[in-house]
Amino acid sequence: MEPRPRDLGTRSEILVPYEADPSGAGPGGPVVRVRDLRMRYGDADPVLDGVSLDVAEGQVVSLIGPSGSGKSTVLRAISGLHPPDGGTVDLFVEPREMGFLFQDDALLPWRTARQNVALGLRLRGSARTEAEREADRWLARLGLAGLGPRYPRQLSGGQRKRVALAQVLALRPKLLLMDEPFASLDAIVRHHVTQDLLNWVESERIAVLLVTHDLEEAQALSDVVCLLSRGPRARISNRYAVEIPRPRNLIDARGHPAFAPLLQRIWHDLSDEVDQLGGAI
């Protein structure tokens, strides 16, 4: 599919540049384009109605919003787990170049860490030995060297999350969908896993769409933060550019002069979104 100039839509406040930055540092061509997405489960009111967003190569976009607004549903539509009810999802990469990191770390309990990581590679046609060797390399890269033969229940929560991450990254995705991937981890483990991931995403210029309820995390990681309105019929009510240079360090990013004012602004808008409808987060 040929990337075409993007219709920015009237709702977006901040334009996200599409043209590849000559320095190679900024976002590149489009990776996924969602237009007027509508999703419904059963006969209920649509969860989403008119969601449009873009993620470009080398760009991290995060999706925040009140709980129950349908953030995860956007990811399910893009990944193909749940077909859209209306609107379009255009992928500019192969479906096999897409990785999905879920909120929980549900690995196959009857497969070892190594087999779990190798699974995706084997499903893409790698031979068992080659896939398992590659799996070991990824486990080592994520600080799990030697833990390949262990079963998931023999690993800690943080280790399981790293295995799940290795499982997805081993596929060399060009688009990474993440649904509150680190919510269950304690602060220190979370910081390390997130930083490792960020380094890899930046060096490989992976396009990322991150769903989170943690505003600070969203800002520290992303180039663009999208605010989803309260559902049903949620849509993207605002977009914010995060102008902190890359490569980033999670701690330094939080100390960047642009960080606090933007955080305050997003918090304000998010609170309005919730109050307006008389609900709670």
Add this chain to the structure above:
Amino acid sequence: MRAFKKAWVRQSLALLLLVALWEACSRAGLIDPFYAPPPSVVAATLYELFAGGSIWEHIAATFSAALLGLVGGLLLGALLGFGAAMAPLLADVLEPVMILLNAIPRVILAPLFIIWFGIDLGSKVALSLVLVAVLVFFSVYGGIREVDVRLVERVRTLGGGRGALLREVYVPSVTAWVMGSLKVAVGFAFTGAVVGEFVASSRGLGYLLSFAQSTYNAAQTLALIFIIMGFVLVLFALAGRLERRLLRWRYA
């Protein structure tokens, strides 16, 4: 005293104490040996049964029926359970039948099976098989329907199709369920075989039991009960080892 802290030591001691008490009561004339012969008499009867050698033929008959019923029931139950979970049409047909078979005490089918399959091995295998198959059907059918959706989605997003889902998610998940009911299935298989023999047969432990009962031979009845208990315990141990082997991810 350290040994006393181990459960099996305490359990064995309790059992020994009970046997000793029984023997003592019997010798003191507190219980009528006609109804409850003392353990020493039961042991002597057991010895005679094995010394004569004819017991082996009966053990072989009961074992063949129970094992054939167990294996057949596991296969049939798993196949039907898989089929029903995959094909809704088959589920519509099978579910009511299975629910009915599950609701009744299935041993009441014994007389019917004897009319259909005769008094030889066939009717015992059939009874044992039905007992096991219904149990396994529900554990496989339920197991597949309660497969963790997250795992299914995980494998799908990694690029897995139907074959991969079956191999990576459904089969291992159902194996866990079936293993959980394997010990019950072993018990059921023996129930089927012995009850079948009890109703009508010319061989087997159930036949001997029914013979001992008709001659009011309590010592022999108890001896046979102990033989059956012994074999079932051995099979339980084997089933436990198989479970630990197949589900090593759970015990590792």
